[in-house]
Amino acid sequence: MTRDRGTDDPHIPVLIGPLIAAVAPVHGHWLDGTFGAGGYARALLGAGAERVTAIDRDPTALALAAPWAGDYGDRLHLVEGRFSDLDTLAQGPLDGVVLDLGVSSMQLDQAERGFSFQKDGPLDMRMSGAGPTAADLVNTMDEAELADLLYLYGEEHAARRIARAIVAARPLTRTLQLASVVKSVLPRQKPGQSHPATRTFQAIRIAVNDEYGELLAGLMAAERALRPGGLLAVVTFHSVEDRIVKRFMATRAGEAGRGSRHGPDLAEPDPTFEVILRKQGADEDELAANPRARSARLRVARRTAAAPRGVDAVALGVPLLKGDHR
Numbered sequence: 001m002t003r004d005r006g007t008d009d010p011h012i013p014v015l016i017g018p019l020i021a022a023v024a025p026v027h028g029h030w031l032d033g034t035f036g037a038g039g040y041a042r043a044l045l046g047a048g049a050e051r052v053t054a055i056d057r058d059p060t061a062l063a064l065a066a067p068w069a070g071d072y073g074d075r076l077h078l079v080e081g082r083f084s085d086l087d088t089l090a091q092g093p094l095d096g097v098v099l100d101l102g103v104s105s106m107q108l109d110q111a112e113r114g115f116s117f118q119k120d121g122p123l124d125m126r127m128s129g130a131g132p133t134a135a136d137l138v139n140t141m142d143e144a145e146l147a148d149l150l151y152l153y154g155e156e157h158a159a160r161r162i163a164r165a166i167v168a169a170r171p172l173t174r175t176l177q178l179a180s181v182v183k184s185v186l187p188r189q190k191p192g193q194s195h196p197a198t199r200t201f202q203a204i205r206i207a208v209n210d211e212y213g214e215l216l217a218g219l220m221a222a223e224r225a226l227r228p229g230g231l232l233a234v235v236t237f238h239s240v241e242d243r244i245v246k247r248f249m250a251t252r253a254g255e256a257g258r259g260s261r262h263g264p265d266l267a268e269p270d271p272t273f274e275v276i277l278r279k280q281g282a283d284e285d286e287l288a289a290n291p292r293a294r295s296a297r298l299r300v301a302r303r304t305a306a307a308p309r310g311v312d313a314v315a316l317g318v319p320l321l322k323g324d325h326r
Contacts, residue, residue, distance in 0.1 A: 013039035013100060014293040015235055015282060020047050022277045022300045023231045028095030031055065031225070033083030033218060036104040038065050044098070045075055053077045053090050057128040061106065084217035087225035095230050097222040101215065102237040103127070103205060105292065115205060117179035117197040123172060125201075125208045134204050135173050143167045145322070152319035153212070154203025155240065161185050162200055175201075202238065212318050215241065219248050220311055223272055226303035232273065233300045240319060242279075242297050247316045249275050249301045256315075270306035275299075 016039060020026065026047040032040045035056035044052050054076060056062055062078050069076055081089050083099060107127065108115045114124030114134060123135035141149065143163050150159035165185045172178050182197040183189075189196055206212060222232050232249075236242040250256050252273040277300035282293040313320065 013037075013043070013235075014286070014290060014296045015280065015298045016040065016043050017286075018280045018298055019098070019233050019235070019300075020044075022280070022298070023096060023233055026096070029053070029090075029092065030096040030098065031086055031090050031094050032098050032100075033086050033222075034098075034100045034104075035061055035065070035078070036100065037061070037106050038069075040098050040100055041076060044096075045072060049075075049096070051075050051077070053079060053094075055079045055081050055083050055086060055089055057082050058104075058107065059129065061104070064106075082214060082218075084214045084221055086218060087221040090225050093227040093230070094222075094225045095227065096233070097226060097230070098233045098235075099215075099218060099222075100235045101211070101241050111175075114175050115201070117175060117182075117195055117201045120174055120176040123175055123178060125205045127209050132208065134178075134208050135171075137204060137207060138166055138178065139171050148321055149207055150200055150203045152203075152321060153206045153240070154199035154201075155238075156199040156203060158186055212240070212244070215244055216311065216313055216316070216318055219245070220308070223252070223303070223308040228303055228305040230303040231276075231300060232303065233277075233298065236297050236299075237295050240317070242299075243317045245299050246279075248311070249273055249299060251311075251315065253301065269309060271304055272306045272308060273301040273303055275301045277301075 020043055024047065026044055026049050028049065029051045030044045030049045032044065032052055032054045035041060035054040041052045041054040052075065059080055062080055065078060069078055079089050086097065103115050107113050111119035111121035114121045123133060125134040138146065146166060147159045147163035150156040150162055156162060162182050162185060165181050166172065169181045172181065179197040182200045186196040226232060234245045236245055247256065252271060253275045254268055254271040255275065277298065280298040282296055286293050
């Protein structure tokens with residue numbers, strides 16, 4: 001679920017070597033839709049991009065880049081915004097788009113941001129600092145809605161038990177409060193297992209920041225913004241994200257399969273992408289240097305000249321809560 005750092009260097013993002021190799025030769029105008037600590041943007045500039053537009057919804061990330069961003073002159077353009085709007089924020093056709101999903105380690109390591117279940121802080125989790133907080137969500141949703149959220153967004157199989165415990169413990173205002181409630185109703189953590197609150201915090205963070213909606217809109221925005229031959233590279237950190245990206249690329253490449261063989265033949269739309277890298281994980285050296293890369297997956301596709309089109313969220317496996325009609 002984390003990105004943008006190795007153990008020793010906060011500016012080395014995961015899978016940067018495989019990504020640069022997959023999209024080489026790098027040239028033209030690229031967009032980094034999840035700027036974070038700037039690792040991908042700097043790697044793209046170093047690999048030959050003439051210009052990089054870097055987007056982040058977190059104003060803190062852009063402020064922290066101020067001391068070094070000027071070194072690149074007009075080759076690096078920092079923009080506060082969401083990557084779901086990348087086609088308008090980029091101001092012109094793109095030669096490449098990189099999306100590194102999830103919460104950045106920079107955000108996770110700041111206790112006051114409320115993302116971590118291991119550090120005490122306000123129950124916030126907002127990437128942009130605007131809108132309802134995680135506390136607002138867990139203290140106002142009813143038990144059934146909360147259970148659905150934990151199950152669909154976090155793939156938490158003990159969702160109903162956890163939701164019941166959260167409702168009984170409300171109001172919750174601190175991260176360690178929530179982590180303690182979750183931990184109290186789950187089996188004791190075994191060596192090597194993830195923290196019991198991992199999936200709960202993931203689900204709530206995704207809901208607070210509408211991450212699945214952003215991903216769906218961002219993939220379509222990239223399709224609109226990329227010129228023919230342009231490349232889309234996406235790094236995911238959990239199975240739901242990866243499933244959405246995988247199905248989007250397969251569907252756009254005409255690889256999603258047909259309906260019933262007994263039904264009538266339907267005209268297939270022209271492919272808008274060609275898949276050039278189906279799935280790449282971290283190698284042993286990267287895992288040794290950065291254990292947080294263990295769940296990272298990279299997928300890359302090349303844009304064709306076909307016109308962009310709409311998308312079916314259900315067909316892509318986007319989890320939909322009750323009342324959500326994307």
